[in-house]
Amino acid sequence: MTRLYNHPIFAEHLTGPGHPERPERMAAVAAALEAEPFQDLDRALAPEGQLEAIYRCHSVGHVAKIARATPTEGLVRIDGDTVISPKSFTAALHGVGAACAGVDDVVSGEAANVFVAARPPGHHAERETAMGFCLFNQAAVAARHAQAVHGLERVAIVDWDVHHGNGTQDIFWSDPSVLYVSTHQWPLYPGTGAPEETGAGNIVNVPLREGDGTDEFREAFSAKVMPALHAFAPDLVIISAGFDAHHRDPLAGLNLIEADFDWATGQLLEVAGRFAGNRLVSILEGGYDLKGLQQSVAAHVQRLMIG
Numbered sequence: 001m002t003r004l005y006n007h008p009i010f011a012e013h014l015t016g017p018g019h020p021e022r023p024e025r026m027a028a029v030a031a032a033l034e035a036e037p038f039q040d041l042d043r044a045l046a047p048e049g050q051l052e053a054i055y056r057c058h059s060v061g062h063v064a065k066i067a068r069a070t071p072t073e074g075l076v077r078i079d080g081d082t083v084i085s086p087k088s089f090t091a092a093l094h095g096v097g098a099a100c101a102g103v104d105d106v107v108s109g110e111a112a113n114v115f116v117a118a119r120p121p122g123h124h125a126e127r128e129t130a131m132g133f134c135l136f137n138q139a140a141v142a143a144r145h146a147q148a149v150h151g152l153e154r155v156a157i158v159d160w161d162v163h164h165g166n167g168t169q170d171i172f173w174s175d176p177s178v179l180y181v182s183t184h185q186w187p188l189y190p191g192t193g194a195p196e197e198t199g200a201g202n203i204v205n206v207p208l209r210e211g212d213g214t215d216e217f218r219e220a221f222s223a224k225v226m227p228a229l230h231a232f233a234p235d236l237v238i239i240s241a242g243f244d245a246h247h248r249d250p251l252a253g254l255n256l257i258e259a260d261f262d263w264a265t266g267q268l269l270e271v272a273g274r275f276a277g278n279r280l281v282s283i284l285e286g287g288y289d290l291k292g293l294q295q296s297v298a299a300h301v302q303r304l305m306i307g
Contacts, residue, residue: 001042001111004114004117005101007045007091007094007098009090009094010023010117011023012091013092013119016083025287025290026117028297029293030117032294032301037302038298038302041305044101046098046101047098053096053144054096056141057127057137057171058128059128066092069084072086081133082130095138096136099138099139099145099281099283103142103236106278113282113307115241115304116138116281118138120133120135121284121285122134122136123165123242123285124165125140137168139238143155154178154179156179156181157180159180159181159242160182160183161182161184161241161243161244162242162245163190163244164186164193165182165184166190168180172199179204179228179229179234181206182206183217183220183245184207185207185209185210185212186209194207210253213247213257214257214259218260218263221267225267233275234272235277237268237272239280239281239283240283242284242285246293246295248289249287249288261299262299262302265300269304
């Protein structure tokens, strides 16, 4: 059984006219998963996350700074890209809560795997810095939750968002118990993600060039991502599932199609089945063309359901 976490609060994180990370993304995801193939999805409301879980990845000061910046009305710009509104802090808490609940579900066996359809996204959020539309790093918090609460030793985070997850890399830079593997367009925002950025040997950056598509992505996945995962033998697989590498997306220049996300999902399910007792949690990151997002999410979740 695949479990879907969502919540109305995610559409109440407002970013202002013209911002690509907009509430309509949630409507696109909902439309994708209302189709007939998804009637057997187990749907759950995202619970509110605990500050204790966030503090495993972000400082108390970072969390307090976001809380203080949250307005009672209108919008506040944290940086050139990152905007918050009155419900943003609560939305981010529910995103963290869903990510941690997803880990609980796959460890307990309540779900075979989980897709967290939340916003704001998280993979750019560093230990001390909110940036790139992101406030708290849900994938990182989920990994630490798996270790602290469930005693899992090795967690792999695979990030196929078109932008490098500098926040996840920052949080786990010196920690060999967490493998971070990223495919991304490079050079591109945020400027990190070169192959020589390897942390404690636990960071594997697999850059792609503008214009790359199916062949280059699948070759990189097969030659670099999968061997790293097999060597690491994770107890849990977490996906930072950004869909902005889709050819329709306006923020970058890769040319993936929804079948590529279906294929990559199948590859990671194989890893989870071989090493992790099938434990896999997928967390939505980017994806800013609504049609591309809808098609990609449908392909991804249908593959999760097939197993």
